[in-house]
Amino acid sequence: ASAAADTVRVGSKNFTEQYVLAEIYAQAFEAEGIKVARKLNLGGTLIAHKALLENQIDFYPEYTGTMLLAVLKEKVMTDPGAVYERVKQAYAKQGIAVLDQAPVNNTYVLVMMPGLSKKNGVATLSDLATHAQKWTLGAGPEFRDREDGIPGLKQKYGMNFKSDQQLAIGLRYRALKDNQVQVVNGYATDGMISAMGLVRLKDDKQLWPPYFVAPVVRREVIDQNPKVATVANKVSAMLSDEVMSRLNYLVDGEKQEPADVARDFLKSKGMAK
Ligand code: PBE
Structure with missing residues (x-):
């Protein structure tokens, strides 16, 4: 079902940062007179990607390392520029443009409560490997596969x-606090990590590539309306790890609505309607 040609259907995956990012881009489009239809909370990566390929959405925020590994099933690369160029080229073949990457690296990170980490001397993933057999990992659904x-x-x-233990993404930190799990698969820009003073274990063997935020959009859409790319790129340039963690915290810690958080952010940048 294709929307009116002048409406951009903005999608998102199923976690806080995605709702916030989708709202930020959507509201920035609206402020520039671009009509938007929201299709948020689609599900995991492959569902969102499929929605884009099948012309059910036009745009959603993705992460470079996720495109490389989860979508394209390629090997890990560590240089952010090289990952970006690689995914941009591969997506172009599927009719999808990868817009500018924002300076936000939302990598996976394993986190622990400070007490348990200290008591066991666990600071890196290599350290964790020597203790893991006595502990339970809590993670969202995608992490398993x-x-x-x-x-x-x-x-x-x-x-x-x-x-x-497979947890709803929004319940990971409570499960950690309740000691239902001893290690959690966090996302680096989750607001709850600093708020709870959690320990981020170092990926000392570089399992993970860079995961920079980059919106993906159907080529046709920006051919028809290049302003979509211009506005999205302008927004992306305003983001950072610190900004995203703070906005994510407002939703997860302060229970604000993603749409309100996005509006306040854009207002502070002089970009809201
Ligand atoms: N990430 C961190 C995951 C979740 C957030 C980018 C590694 C992803 O959506 O691919």
Whole structure:
């Protein structure tokens, strides 16, 4: 079902930062007179990508490393510029433009409560590998299957948890606090990581590539309306790890609505309607 040609259908995956980013881009479009239809909370990466390919959405925020590993199933590369160029080229063949990457690296990160980390001397993923068999990992649904998820941890670090518990993405930090799980698969820009003073374990063998935010958009849409790319690129340039963590915290910690958080952010930049 294609919307009116002048409406941009903005999608998102199923976690806080995605709702916030989708609202920021959507509201910036609206402020520039571009009509928007929201299709948020589609599901995981492959569902969002499929929606784009099948012309059910026009635009959603993705991450460079996710495009490389989860969508294209290629090998890890560590240079952010090289990853960007590679995914841009591969997506172009599918009729999808990868817009400018924002300076936001939302990498996977394993986190622990400070007490448990200190008591066991666990600061890196290599350290964790020597303790994992007595602990339970809490993670969202995608992490179980992705090459850069549990399979990658096994392969690169020989990491084997006692068990892994699949959690709703929004419930990971509560499960950690309640000691229902001892390690959580966090996203680097999750607002709750600093708010709870959690320890970020160092990926000392570089399992993970850079995961910079970059909107993906159907080529046709920007051919018809180049302003979509211009506005999105302008917005992306205003973001940073610190900004995203703060905005994500306002939603997860302060229980604000993503749309309100996005509006306040754009207002502070003189870009809201
Ligand atoms: N990430 C971090 C995941 C979730 C956030 C970019 C590694 C992803 O959506 O691919």
